[in-house]
Amino acid sequence: MNICLIGDGLTNLVLAKILANKNISISVCFESKKKKKSTSRTIGISKNNFDFFKSNIIDIKKISWPINYIQIFNELNQIEEILNFKSTDSQLFFIVKHSELYELVQKDIKKNKFIKKIKIKKSFYDEIIENNKFDLIINSETQNKISKKIFFKRITKDYKSVAFTTIVKHQKCINNKAVQIFTSCGPLAFLPYSNTETSIVFSVLDEKKNKSEKEIKELIIKYNKYYKINSFKNFEKYNLKFSILRKYYHKNILCFGDNLHNIHPLAGQGFNMTLRDIKILSDLIDEKIDLGLPLDSSILKEFESKTKHLNYIFSSGINFIHEFFKFDNKYGNNYSKEILKYLGKNNLFNKYISKFADQGLVL
Template sequence: MTKIAIIGGGMVGLSQAIALADAGIEVTVIDREDPKTILNTKFDGRTSAIAWKSYKFLDKIGAWAEMARHGQPINDIRVSDNKSPLFVHFDHSDVGDDPFGYIIENRHIRAALYKRAKQLKSLKLLAPAEITNLDLENSAISLKSGDIIKYQLLIGADGKNSFVRKTAGISEFRKSYGQMGIVCTIEHELPHNGLAHEKFLPAGPFAVLPMQGNRSSLVWTEPSELAPIYMQMADTEFLAEIEKRCGYLGKLKLVEGRWCYPLELMHSDKYIKDNMLLIGDAAHSIHPIAGQGVNLGFRDAELLTDMITENMKLGLGAASGKMLEGYENIRKLDNRMMIFATDTLNRLFSNSILPIKLARSWGLGIVNEIPPLKRFFMRQASGKT
């Protein structure tokens, strides 16, 4: 019997496994993807903004050094509202020496986590593996290979459409934003200087996130009915549209391709059931407007690791009811606050009603002129709370 079984070996699931195994706890991770794919994946346009608090966690579990080689520090953040002359500029040096965070390609994050996982004797990775039955009542996972994994605690880290959550009969709240996120990477003539720029346009946010070299990752929000038009454009037309929105970077070139996905809010009604709990996107999936999705998952993993290790020191095991309830209460509150913030921001800034536009511009100007308020928002962005 393994102490803890984790279904899902993505960024959050694997970081959770590493954190627990690093503390000497026996963990088994089950994932359907072949590790060879993780190590040999070509660039697919996906990047993550790793906040200060998250990279401190990743460093603590021994996974950061490998990732850092591929990371671009975010030194400044600029928030602007379409054509308004008012904006907010956040400088990392106003709240410390560390950058706000780093932009890293997801493939490099996953590869670094996989390499770290292979170093830990307490961590067993079963991949590729196919689950044929999940018996929550008897705490057993049956695999197509014929193996049966018994566990004390099951962690579901298998994404927004979680098989674990569905099997447990846990319902969830979903809200479609009627928007699509267009993701691509550009090379540009002028340097970005580590500046992340979030520009709020009538259709939704347009984020330019700095990557290593003269490259930036774009997260471009458009209404669901318009996004396919941009996706079908020739590269020259598509780049012309980008230049209208971020011409300050000089001549642009599209790297690889472009991707598009629907934007949706999902929040699980419960995070726990008996000796099972949910983390990451299996529990909550938010609008990308603040770039905090994976960071919430890392916060889940860090708290859960602390609670489990403390519980086991006290001889209470890995799945005591009070511990699981404590995890749910703490993480639900934090996640609800972020869900409310991102949902409100999206509604507020994806809006062309004149009074709201004026209020937005006024608000940006006020924040820029009040240092304590500015520092508060900077600490929120980096996770230094």
């Protein structure tokens, strides 16, 4: 059994470890381009996926920070929350620095005899499409020749927004509460990373305004009611787009990760969606191995059948939340406060939303 993973991003490193656990030979093929190392990007990992990581990939407890309370406010009232989620007996999710998680997984797979990394040469893409060297090919890169030539039909939407990320250093405090504020400029999230550091994600609406780093700092300080900030680390900026692939596979090639679905960072669910996809793909491969069947395109067909509708509904749900609050702020209305306060009192609603964020959509 021989599988090729195109791209050496975090998604493929995690997938490589999962597949290598099954004694499958893995080739992680990557283009030798210098990638800018992110220092301020953080990832929210659900409790369910955190446990999956520990059992199947590597224990990430030492580089993770637990969150047991989430508060949601709108700009009109930062004193009275419009929604909250809390857990007294377990964690809701964990915050991890992307760079630290990447380095940890990369260091771990270097020791694995089933995994090898290969630099992509000029003729690689033509050869890999034409020959049958690999049982399966999994492509997690959005801008390579395969994606542009074969997987170009997408449902897309430009949010016309820019996400600014940074990490603030502040005075020491008990710091296990995440806060989301829907401001007139866009959603602002405070995501604790330690007792002295907190990750900031500010998705600023209307990229034409081109707000400067200084203006973003001033807005963060304006809305900050939680920390005595000492300093800001470097700011990083990302354009925000909604993208879902219409067709998941072609012959023995499967698209994966951000290549399948790229959603608004509003709920921090992008990487969690990918981890859920990894679980499903892993289970399908296990079924084939247990039955003594070959790893072929039938797995990819089953994967698309099991995940496509769920990923679309889940992604659309995140998109709806973003659009609802955008509308609410744009017209100076206060629908969110009354609607979410009403729903927040419903225990069944809170339980479902918590499960939705933790485990994804299950029908």
